Amino acid sequence: MIAIVDYGMGNVAxxxxxFKRLGYEVILTDNIAELEKASHIILPGVGSFQAAVEEINNxxxxxxxxxxxxxxxxxxxxxxxxxxxxxxxxxxFSKGLDIIPGTIEKIETEYLLPHIGWxxxxxxxxxxxFQSFQDKHVYFVHSYQAKTDDKFIVASAEYGTEVPGIVQKxxxxxxxxxxxxxxxxxxxxxxxxxxxxxx
Amino acid sequence: MIVKRIIPCxxxxxxxxxxxTNFVSLRELGDPVAMASLYSxxxxxxxxxxxxxxxxxxxxxxxxxxxxxxxxxxVPFTVGGGVRTIDDVTRLLKAGADKVGMNSxxxxxxxxxxxxxxxxxxxxxxxxxxxxxxxxxxxxxxxxGSKDSGIDAxxxxxxxxxxxxxxxxxxxxxxxxxxxGFDIELTKTVVDAVRIPVIASGGCxxxxxxxxxxxxxxxxxALAASIFHEETFSIRQVKDSCKKQGVNIREA
Numbered sequence: 001m002i003a004i005v006d007y008g009m010g011n012v013a014x015x016x017x018x019f020k021r022l023g024y025e026v027i028l029t030d031n032i033a034e035l036e037k038a039s040h041i042i043l044p045g046v047g048s049f050q051a052a053v054e055e056i057n058n059x060x061x062x063x064x065x066x067x068x069x070x071x072x073x074x075x076x077x078x079x080x081x082x083x084x085x086x087x088x089x090x091x092x093f094s095k096g097l098d099i100i101p102g103t104i105e106k107i108e109t110e111y112l113l114p115h116i117g118w119x120x121x122x123x124x125x126x127x128x129x130f131q132s133f134q135d136k137h138v139y140f141v142h143s144y145q146a147k148t149d150d151k152f153i154v155a156s157a158e159y160g161t162e163v164p165g166i167v168q169k170x171x172x173x174x175x176x177x178x179x180x181x182x183x184x185x186x187x188x189x190x191x192x193x194x195x196x197x198x199x
Numbered sequence: 200m201i202v203k204r205i206i207p208c209x210x211x212x213x214x215x216x217x218x219x220t221n222f223v224s225l226r227e228l229g230d231p232v233a234m235a236s237l238y239s240x241x242x243x244x245x246x247x248x249x250x251x252x253x254x255x256x257x258x259x260x261x262x263x264x265x266x267x268x269x270x271x272x273x274v275p276f277t278v279g280g281g282v283r284t285i286d287d288v289t290r291l292l293k294a295g296a297d298k299v300g301m302n303s304x305x306x307x308x309x310x311x312x313x314x315x316x317x318x319x320x321x322x323x324x325x326x327x328x329x330x331x332x333x334x335x336x337x338x339x340x341x342x343x344g345s346k347d348s349g350i351d352a353x354x355x356x357x358x359x360x361x362x363x364x365x366x367x368x369x370x371x372x373x374x375x376x377x378x379x380g381f382d383i384e385l386t387k388t389v390v391d392a393v394r395i396p397v398i399a400s401g402g403c404x405x406x407x408x409x410x411x412x413x414x415x416x417x418x419x420x421a422l423a424a425s426i427f428h429e430e431t432f433s434i435r436q437v438k439d440s441c442k443k444q445g446v447n448i449r450e451a
Contacts, residue, residue, distance in 0.1 A: 013269040013295045047320065112394060114322045114365065117201040117419070118244055118449045137202060137449040139275060141297075141322050158200060181275045181297065183239060183451055 001025045003038030005065070007055045009079060010046030014180040018190055032064045040197055041068050045079030049088035049104055049144065052079055053096065062097065069099045073197025074172045081167065081174030082144060090144050100169045102148030109160030114143040119157040119177075121165050127154045129192045130166065138165065138182040138189070145176065171197060202449045203413050204244040204420035205437050206398065207427045209234055211280075212251045214260040216428070229428075232267045238427065239274045241434045242451035246272065247300070247368070247398075247422060250280035251343065262294050269295025279327050279368070288315045292323060300325040300368055303341040306348055306355070309362050316363025321395075324366075326359040328352055330385055331372040337385055344372045352385075353392050360393045367393065368422070371401040378404025381412040381421060390417050398422055406432050406440035413446045 002019050004012050006028040016026045019042070027034060035041060043065065045052050056062050068074060069084075076084045085096045088104035096104065107115055118137040123130050133155065140157065146164045155166040157177075166189070167174040173193050179186035209216045209231050216229045235246045246268075250261045258281055265278055278291045279300025288299045288311075305312050305326050316324045329344045330337040330352035337352035356367055369389050371382030379402055386399045396419035399412050403423035412421050426432045441448045 011269065011293065011295050013266070014273065017270045018273065111201075112396065114320075115201075116322055116365070116396065117204060119201050137451075141275075178275075181273060183273050185451075186273060 001027055001038050002040045002042060003035050004028050004042045004044060005035065005061070005080075006030050007045075007052070007059055007061060009052050009055055010044060012044050015042065015044050015077065018180040018187055021187065022191055022194065024194070030059050030061060032061070035064060035068060038072070040073045040075065040194065041065070043074070043076040043080035043083060045077070045083065047079060049079065049082055049090040049096070050092060050094045052083055053088070053094045056083070056097075066097055066099060069097070069172050072171065073193070074099075075193050076172075076174040077180075078142065078176065078178055081176050082146065084167070084172060084174045085146055085148065088144070099172055100148060100152055100167060100174065102146050102152070104144050105147050107143060107145045107159065107161060107163060111160045114141060115159050115163065116141050119159060119163075121155045121157055123155045124153060127168075129196050130154055130189070133185060133189060133192075136185045138177040138179065138185055140165075140177045142176060146174070173197075200447060201419075202244070202447050203418075203441065204398075205242070205409060205434055205441070205448065206245045206247055206420055206422040207238045207243050207434065208247040208249060208400065208422045208424045210249045210251055210424065211261060211264065213254065213257040214252075214264065217251070231264050232271055234428075235268050235272045235276065238434060239272045242438055242449070243274060243434050244449055245274055245420070246276040248276065248278045248280075249300075250278065252281065262290060265291055265294040265296050277325055279325065285311065285314050285318070288319065288324075292319055298323045298325050298366070300327045302327040302329065305359065306339055306341050306350065309358060312359060312362040312364055316365070321363050321365035324364055325368050326364040326366075327368040327370065328356060328359070328389075329370045329372050332385070337388075340372050344370070344375070353388055356389045356393050360395050364395060366396045366398065368398045368400060374402030375400070376425075377402050378425070380404065380408045383412060383415050386412060386418050387416040396420065406437040409437050410441045410444035410446050413441060414444060
């Protein structure tokens with residue numbers, strides 16, 4: 001059973017269906033006991049970093065999520081990926097879940113913001129499960145990006161600057177783009193996460 | 200780099216896909232969710248639904264279609280048509296739409312753009328502009344392209360951006376349904392006047408019309424309806440043609 005953390009930030013119908021299509025049972029919940037029972041934790045989210053942090057704190061989810069990230073396969077998607085980092089600078093300063101070291105800062109680019117649309121992935125060396133997604137296009141919608149150590153970056157996209165697309169620290173993964181909106185490639189990336197998580 | 204998007208548009212009336220020529224004489228085509236799903240499998244980069252229902256029942260049906268689409272289609276989709284209030288925007292986004300388009304209501308009340316953009320983020324607010332050429336320039340047409348607002352379309356595009364629009368869906372009323380190519384001059388003028396993505400619409404009849412609008416303007420996306428619905432050309436053919444012309448597109 002995959003648990004999608006439902007904390008009031010954005011619609012999760014597509015994320016949920018994407019996992020169901022891969023043959024998994026899915027539960028949408030902000031209940032800690034339910035999250036503890038799940039095989040995988042998915043933290044989605046659309047909106048601002050600060051608002052999301054407030055929602056998580058108000059529901060008493062911060063400490064449980066930090067603990068679960070040590071225990072089982074964990075995936076943050078879009079804003080959920082950004083929340084994995086230490087600090088965010090959207091709408092002022094706020095503390096994230098601090099599971100992966102790094103900050104969330106406005107993208108510095110000459111191109112239009114938000115960074116919206118289909119962009120190609122460059123997969124870093126040494127990430128075999130994701131190699132087949134080299135040069136594949138995925139759908140991004142965001143204005144802020146992760147600034148983190150290269151060793152946590154699995155894949156990135158070029159947008160006048162290097163934008164991290166997939167990050168990883170041990171069993172914790174983050175995906176900046178929307179795999180649930182990225183067609184078959186996106187579904188394939190979710191599948192790769194599920195397979196990696198089982199190791 | 201970001202690719203140029205190829206977007207099929209589905210005009211939906213009372214729950215069924217239809218397409219008009221010059222905004223009149225509709226004919227029924229099919230099931231919106233099935234068609235959107237098929238287009239996404241064929242490589243559409245995004246889907247746009249335009250709800251042209253005249254009844255409340257029709258609008259409610261659209262919400263159900265949006266829910267169904269969110270569960271069955273794995274590319275982003277936009278819903279426009281009949282969006283009048285922030286409640287309409289909320290209802291469609293909550294049902295699972297990635298973006299919401301607004302047209303006449305935004306012209307009547309530009310604050311609707313600001314209010315929606317502040318609440319949900321500019322990335323999900325699309326302002327649709329129907330423009331028609333007059334002696335003194337392009338005017339914004341409202342009510343399905345039938346009513347001249349007297350407002351300059353280029354100025355309105357700039358205002359929409361300032362008010363918080365994340366994208367402009369630009370339809371040329373002059374070329375719509377004519378199948379003789381996109382309105383290059385109008386598209387170029389609007390694209391050069393704003394710093395948000397613009398989707399060109401109206402007039403596409405062949406795959407080459409797509410590559411032409413991408414070559415001659417900096418437009419981010421282009422939309423067509425009938426050439427796809429009538430199976431005159433497939434999305435694959437459009438992408439092959441664009442690729443041959445050196446347009447950066449997504450291989451799907």
